[in-house]
Amino acid sequence: MATLTESDKTQLLTWIKTTKHLKRIYKATIDGLSADVFHKKCDNKGATVTICWNTDGCVFGGYTAIDWKSTNTTVQDTSAFIFTLYGKNKTTYTNKWVQSSLGSQIKIYQYPKQGPSFGTFVCFKDPTSKTNGVFQSNGAYNSGYVPPATYCNNNFNYKEVEVYQIVDELDVVDEPWRQEIQEKTATIKKTVEDYKPIQGGDVDQCRILMVGCVGAGKSSYFNTINSVFRGHVTSQAAAGSAEHSLTTKFRSYQIRNGSKYLKLRLCDTRGLEESQGVDPEDITAMLDGHMPNKYSFNPFAAITPETPGYIKTPSLNDKIHCSAFIIDGTSVDVMNESILKQFKMIQKLANQRGIPQVIILTKVDEISQEVKENLSNLFYSREVAEVVDKVSQLIGLPRGHVLPVKNYEKETELNETVDRYALLSLQQMLRFADDCLYDLLDD
Ligand SMILES: Nc1nc2c(ncn2[C@@H]2O[C@H](COP(=O)(O)OP(=O)(O)OP(=O)(O)O)[C@@H](O)[C@H]2O)c(=O)[nH]1
Numbered sequence: 001m002a003t004l005t006e007s008d009k010t011q012l013l014t015w016i017k018t019t020k021h022l023k024r025i026y027k028a029t030i031d032g033l034s035a036d037v038f039h040k041k042c043d044n045k046g047a048t049v050t051i052c053w054n055t056d057g058c059v060f061g062g063y064t065a066i067d068w069k070s071t072n073t074t075v076q077d078t079s080a081f082i083f084t085l086y087g088k089n090k091t092t093y094t095n096k097w098v099q100s101s102l103g104s105q106i107k108i109y110q111y112p113k114q115g116p117s118f119g120t121f122v123c124f125k126d127p128t129s130k131t132n133g134v135f136q137s138n139g140a141y142n143s144g145y146v147p148p149a150t151y152c153n154n155n156f157n158y159k160e161v162e163v164y165q166i167v168d169e170l171d172v173v174d175e176p177w178r179q180e181i182q183e184k185t186a187t188i189k190k191t192v193e194d195y196k197p198i199q200g201g202d203v204d205q206c207r208i209l210m211v212g213c214v215g216a217g218k219s220s221y222f223n224t225i226n227s228v229f230r231g232h233v234t235s236q237a238a239a240g241s242a243e244h245s246l247t248t249k250f251r252s253y254q255i256r257n258g259s260k261y262l263k264l265r266l267c268d269t270r271g272l273e274e275s276q277g278v279d280p281e282d283i284t285a286m287l288d289g290h291m292p293n294k295y296s297f298n299p300f301a302a303i304t305p306e307t308p309g310y311i312k313t314p315s316l317n318d319k320i321h322c323s324a325f326i327i328d329g330t331s332v333d334v335m336n337e338s339i340l341k342q343f344k345m346i347q348k349l350a351n352q353r354g355i356p357q358v359i360i361l362t363k364v365d366e367i368s369q370e371v372k373e374n375l376s377n378l379f380y381s382r383e384v385a386e387v388v389d390k391v392s393q394l395i396g397l398p399r400g401h402v403l404p405v406k407n408y409e410k411e412t413e414l415n416e417t418v419d420r421y422a423l424l425s426l427q428q429m430l431r432f433a434d435d436c437l438y439d440l441l442d443d
């Protein structure tokens, strides 16, 4: 996979002779392979290392201590070097070439139309193109230096290009923005296992509704919680990326814990779309418990009492007791007006019914490099704290109702920290669901 492992990073830092850290500032498959974007993201950042993955499996790149700029200038860097982490089909670390062994200095080209350029090696040049997931980069080399056959098998067609800044410290603060609770993960898990809705209302399982945009991670959140209790990573609910919602049915999922079920259900829904507003009738039917399990959403017509399976007289057990807005942490800055309106409409309907709401903020690993590298930095990450502030203002819920999580997505094994934040969020929602039940029963 085109990604740096921890030992790759250690190797690079050893070659650079530093004890500092690598912070990713550019990634072609996310940002696009373009000199313009590269300069916007990487200019004036001091020392950086560029890494390319070509279609022959070579992993190679260059280091410079000089700023990238868009000034049409060149600067000689005696500390710069070109390296091959892995040669074609190789699995062991290969080589680095320093300027002394090149017989010439490495010149750093600060050209606006060129990506990272290390004299002999120009990583890419505008215009680039992309076919079948491969970037045609216009990458090139100048003769008289290390021949490209040596470091990349003459192949400048990339699967990925990344640039990392060398930073003194990763962007975490000393004081957490949210206090870490002291309980062990196993204790939080036990609390959820032992949870029973408050007595008196004949509610066997409390119901949590998950709503949010296409691709926000609703189904993945259920899969994550399900995985925690199954003891291995599961993917019962289909998750992935698609133009329209991958989830097309209303699913009220149970979670098996050994031979029993947890006393809660997670209700998965079709993703909200910018162009297809969700029907308030559908939301009402879900909140009030009229919608049957496995109901197929119809984007062109809402559910009616005549729809087969419509639950005409729902009990307290069928109703929603907590509503979770599942929001992709990387999309908060660009949340669309139409989506925001849909959230507000759902919020209004939930408020009218006294249903508490939370925000499950997903993909926190994609918000912050520090969190990606170590999820335990979650409550220490400045970037995550900013997104939490922003989303709480945008939706109009207190910050304490914003629950950041990282869902299982590419993992094949469980991870205690992933479990921990998922469980914390679920525990919080169960408390809110109980508040809702108290309220309903008091009436
Ligand atoms: N990195 C990262 N990826 C995530 C996370 N949560 C979900 N994803 C990925 O995001 C994509 C969409 O996730 P889904 O769970 O299918 O999203 P959804 O909200 O159910 O989307 P629809 O059913 O299409 O409306 C998948 O490829 C997931 O692997 C997360 O916390 N971190």
Ligand SMILES: [Mg+2]
Residues within 6 Å of the ligand: 218, 219, 220, 238, 239, 246, 247, 268, 269
């Ligand atoms: Mg889904």
